Amino acid sequence: MLALARVREVYGVRALAVDEREKTVRVEYDATRLNEPVIHQLLRRAGLDIVERVTLFTIPEPPPPAEAPAAAVPAK
Numbered sequence: 240m241l242a243l244a245r246v247r248e249v250y251g252v253r254a255l256a257v258d259e260r261e262k263t264v265r266v267e268y269d270a271t272r273l274n275e276p277v278i279h280q281l282l283r284r285a286g287l288d289i290v291e292r293v294t295l296f297t298i299p300e301p302p303p304p305a306e307a308p309a310a311a312v313p314a315k
């Protein structure tokens with residue numbers, strides 16, 4: 240638990256929640272300061288074996304491009 244407390248003290252880690260019953264750790268971090276490999280390394284150094292990563296959000300796909308309006312054909 241002390242090792243996990245040290246992870247929580249890393250600048251950029253906003254929240255750390257451990258659920259022993261579910262055997263999960265939820266880490267909320269500032270993505271402008273840290274990235275996923277750094278978080279993974281911090282957890283490994285704390286003695287946790289990362290088996291699976293679960294994404295709690297998905298990046299939305301960009302909307303399809305708008306179709307250009309059909310060119311008006313001049314009447315004869």
